[in-house]
Amino acid sequence: MSEAQWERTLTVTTAEQTHALAAAVGGVLEAGDLLVLTGELGAGKTTFTQGLGEGLGVRAGIISPTFVLVRIHPNLPDGPRPGGPDLVHVDAYRLDSAAEIDDIDLENTMDTAVTVVEWGRDRVEHLSDSRLEVDLHRSVGGESPASSPDGEFLDFDTEDDDEPRTIVFRGFGPRWAEAPQVLEITSQLEGR
Ligand SMILES: Nc1ncnc2c1ncn2[C@@H]1O[C@H](COP(=O)(O)OP(=O)(O)O)[C@@H](O)[C@H]1O
Ligand SMILES: [Mg+2]
Numbered sequence: 001m002s003e004a005q006w007e008r009t010l011t012v013t014t015a016e017q018t019h020a021l022a023a024a025v026g027g028v029l030e031a032g033d034l035l036v037l038t039g040e041l042g043a044g045k046t047t048f049t050q051g052l053g054e055g056l057g058v059r060a061g062i063i064s065p066t067f068v069l070v071r072i073h074p075n076l077p078d079g080p081r082p083g084g085p086d087l088v089h090v091d092a093y094r095l096d097s098a099a100e101i102d103d104i105d106l107e108n109t110m111d112t113a114v115t116v117v118e119w120g121r122d123r124v125e126h127l128s129d130s131r132l133e134v135d136l137h138r139s140v141g142g143e144s145p146a147s148s149p150d151g152e153f154l155d156f157d158t159e160d161d162d163e164p165r166t167i168v169f170r171g172f173g174p175r176w177a178e179a180p181q182v183l184e185i186t187s188q189l190e191g192r
Contacts, residue, residue, distance in 0.1 A: 026055020
């Protein structure tokens with residue numbers, strides 16, 4: 001499915017807001033859901049996934065899965081959604097193709113988990129007839145903040161350096177026929 005059924009764009013100004021937005025989204029996710037996260041290094045894909053984990057009530061410790069391609073975070077019986085889905089967190093950066101994705105057998109866990117794939121675009125779409133795309137961008141305006149006016153690179157990996165992000169959500173397939181209410185509510189708050 002190539003056409004998105006809807007698109008919602010939200011802006012946040014801090015990493016905590018990205019986390020909180022993702023936690024709200026995590027609260028409405030269901031087993032079988034596939035999320036495809038796109039954005040340059042340091043855009044906030046892992047930060048977003050950590051928020052999803054909180055909303056899902058899965059075991060903490062979500063990190064950039066740099067060396068391990070797939071991590072499973074089991075749902076916690078004493079969390080906000082006992083009996084809810086696990087979180088399967090994938091970093092597909094080093095995987096070149098859909099064939100390599102198939103080698104890691106995500107199908108085995110998809111039915112009981114929410115599967116979140118950083119760098120998943122053009123690699124994981126075949127895993128499900130539906131997906132929620134989440135694109136994170138650093139620059140809000142047209143100009144990229146990746147370099148200062150004199151062309152010197154700034155360090156964006158500095159911790160606690162809150163910056164604005166634009167987060168674009170797109171729904172594909174029957175599961176995402178409608179945008180989740182949580183995105184509408186957040187848009188309204190933002191628009192006030
Ligand atoms: N608004 C924001 N949203 C998300 N992260 C932010 C934001 N502002 C600053 N940051 C910082 O940017 C970095 C994002 O890192 P990470 O989530 O690992 O990105 P990625 O997984 O996309 O490479 C973190 O250090 C985070 O604190
Ligand atoms: Mg990451």
